[in-house]
Amino acid sequence: MRIVVCDDHLLLLEALGLALGAKGHDVVALAGTPDEAIAAVAMHRPEVCLLDVNFPGGNSVAAIHQIREISPETKVVMLSAEADHAVVGRAIAEGASGYVGKEKPIVEIIEMLDRAVRGQLAVEPALLQRALRPQKTTEDPLWALQFLTDREWQVMRCIMEGQTTEEMAEALGVQRSTARTHVQNLLTKLGVHSRLQAAALMSAHGSHESWPAHLR
Amino acid sequence: MRIVVCDDHLLLLEALGLALGAKGHDVVALAGTPDEAIAAVAMHRPEVCLLDVNFPGGNSVAAIHQIREISPETKVVMLSAEADHAVVGRAIAEGASGYVGKEKPIVEIIEMLDRAVRGQLAVEPALLQRALRPQKTTEDPLWALQFLTDREWQVMRCIMEGQTTEEMAEALGVQRSTARTHVQNLLTKLGVHSRLQAAALMSAHGSHESWPAHLR
DNA sequence: GTTCGCCTAGTTCCTATTGACTATTGCTGC
DNA sequence: GCAGCAATAGTCAATAGGAACTAGGCGAAC
Numbered sequence: 001m002r003i004v005v006c007d008d009h010l011l012l013l014e015a016l017g018l019a020l021g022a023k024g025h026d027v028v029a030l031a032g033t034p035d036e037a038i039a040a041v042a043m044h045r046p047e048v049c050l051l052d053v054n055f056p057g058g059n060s061v062a063a064i065h066q067i068r069e070i071s072p073e074t075k076v077v078m079l080s081a082e083a084d085h086a087v088v089g090r091a092i093a094e095g096a097s098g099y100v101g102k103e104k105p106i107v108e109i110i111e112m113l114d115r116a117v118r119g120q121l122a123v124e125p126a127l128l129q130r131a132l133r134p135q136k137t138t139e140d141p142l143w144a145l146q147f148l149t150d151r152e153w154q155v156m157r158c159i160m161e162g163q164t165t166e167e168m169a170e171a172l173g174v175q176r177s178t179a180r181t182h183v184q185n186l187l188t189k190l191g192v193h194s195r196l197q198a199a200a201l202m203s204a205h206g207s208h209e210s211w212p213a214h215l216r
Numbered sequence: 217m218r219i220v221v222c223d224d225h226l227l228l229l230e231a232l233g234l235a236l237g238a239k240g241h242d243v244v245a246l247a248g249t250p251d252e253a254i255a256a257v258a259m260h261r262p263e264v265c266l267l268d269v270n271f272p273g274g275n276s277v278a279a280i281h282q283i284r285e286i287s288p289e290t291k292v293v294m295l296s297a298e299a300d301h302a303v304v305g306r307a308i309a310e311g312a313s314g315y316v317g318k319e320k321p322i323v324e325i326i327e328m329l330d331r332a333v334r335g336q337l338a339v340e341p342a343l344l345q346r347a348l349r350p351q352k353t354t355e356d357p358l359w360a361l362q363f364l365t366d367r368e369w370q371v372m373r374c375i376m377e378g379q380t381t382e383e384m385a386e387a388l389g390v391q392r393s394t395a396r397t398h399v400q401n402l403l404t405k406l407g408v409h410s411r412l413q414a415a416a417l418m419s420a421h422g423s424h425e426s427w428p429a430h431l432r
Numbered sequence: 433g434t435t436c437g438c439c440t441a442g443t444t445c446c447t448a449t450t451g452a453c454t455a456t457t458g459c460t461g462c
Numbered sequence: 463g464c465a466g467c468a469a470t471a472g473t474c475a476a477t478a479g480g481a482a483c484t485a486g487g488c489g490a491a492c
Contacts (some may be wrong), residue, residue, distance in 0.1 A: 009318035011325055015231035097295055102225035109227055162413030177471050197378030203419035209233050393441050
C-alpha cells in the first residue's frame with residue numbers, strides 16, 4: 001500500500017513514516033502542509049493519503065476536494081486529535097473515505113487505511129452516527145446572525161467579553177436602557193433566552209468568519 | 217539513552233517508540249497517561265522522560281513534580297503541539313529540563329533529549345525568553361483552571377452551553393442550591409464575577425486543550 | 433484516626449437580567 | 463411625504479443570578 005502522509009507535526013510525520021514502513025507499507029512522501037500533500041499526491045498517485053485535519057488555517061477540508069480531483073483513485077483518510085463529529089461530516093461530504101483519531105494504535109490506523117483502499121468507509125460507527133444526526137439546518141439560530149445590525153454586533157462583542165448592561169452602556173456611550181433594548185433585540189433575533197446562551201451560541205458555532213468583516 | 221515516552225495519542229506514542237528505537241535509543245516504556253508514566257519511571261529509572269503537555273487539568277505539570285521526586289536522576293522533557301510560553305515557564309518551574317514542539321524533526325527532538333541528559337536546559341532560546349518576560353503569573357485567571365475539580369469542569373461545560381442554574385442542576389442530577397455552590401466556587405477560583413465572564417474567559421483564552429482529557 | 437478537600441445542600445440579602453410593553457428621533461427608499 | 467427600520471430611551475413585574483455565609487457526609491492522605 002503506497003501512502004502519502006500529511007501532518008504539521010514533523011515529529012509525528014517522521015515517526016509515522018518509520019512505523020508504517022516497519023509494517024511493510026510504502027510511505028512515498030511526507031508532507032508538512034496540505035499544499036505539499038496535494039503536490040505529493042499528484043506526483044505519486046498513492047492508494048491512500050493520510051491527512052491531518054488540524055491545520056492552522058483550516059484548509060485541510062478543502063485539500064480533500066483537491067486531492068480527490070487530481071487523483072480520484074487516491075483515498076483520503078483524515079487523522080485527528082479529537083473526535084469532532086461536525087468535522088467528520090464535512091470531511092466525508094468533501095470526499096474523504098475515513099476519519100481516525102490519533103489516540104488509536106497504529107494497527108488500527110492501518111486497518112482503517114486498508115478499509116479505505118477496499119472502498120469502505122473507515123469511520124467509527126458511533127462517530128458517523130453522531131455526524132449524521134443533527135441534520136436540521138432549518139430553524140438554525142446561525143441563520144439569524146445575518147440579520148443583526150452593526151450596533152447589535154457591538155453589543156454581541158460586549159456580551160462575549162462578559163460585560164454587564166452597565167459596562168456595555170458605558171462602552172457604547174448610551175443609556176443602560178438602550179443597551180438593554182439592544183440586548184433584548186439580539187436575544188429575540190437569535191431565539192435565545194439569555195445573553196449567556198447568546199455567548200454560548202457564538203463561541204460554539206460562530207466562527208471568526210461569522211463576524212462582519214468591518215467589526216472583527 | 218533509556219527513555220519513557222508519554223502521550224495520549226497512541227499513534228504518536230507507538231510511532232515515536234519505533235522511530236527512537238530505530239535511532240538506537242532504548243524506549244523502555246510507552247505511557248498513555250501521566251499516571252502510567254510515573255509508574256514506568258518508578259520502575260525503569262530512565263535517563264529521560266518525554267512527556268506530552270497535553271494532559272490538561274494540570275495533570276502533566278503536576279506529573280513533572282512527581283517524576284522528579286521519585287526519580288531525581290530522570291530528566292523530564294515536555295512535548296507540545298503548540299509553543300505556549302506560559303506552559304513552558306510552569307513546566308521549567310516544576311522541574312522540567314526541556315520543552316520541544318511536535319513540529320520539530322525527530323533528530324532535533326533527540327538532540328534536545330541529549331542536551332537534557334547532559335544537564336542543559338533543552339528549550340528554544342526565543343521561547344524561553346518569552347516565557348521569562350511576562351513575570352505576572354500571579355493573578356493569572358488561566359492558572360486557576362488547574363485547580364478546578366471535575367465537578368467544576370462539568371459545571372463549566374454547562375455554563376458554556378448557556379444553561380441556567382435549573383438546567384444545570386437537572387443535568388448534573390443535584391439540587392439547584394448545589395449547582396449554585398459549584399458555580400460560586402468556580403467563579404471565585406477564576407476570579408470573575410459572573411458566569412458570563414467565566415464563559416468569556418474560556419472562549420477567549422481557554423483552548424480545547426485546557427479541558428481535562430476525560431471530560432472533553 | 434484525624435485532617436483535609438470535594439460534593440452536597442441550604443439560607444439570606446441584594447442586584448442583574450428578562451419579558452412585555454410604549455415612544456421618540458433620524459435616516460432611507462418608494 | 464410617508465412607510466419602514468435602526469437606534470435611542472423609558473417603565474413595571476417577575477425571575478435569575480451573585481455574595482457571603484454555614485454545614486453534613488465521605489473518601490483519601492498524613
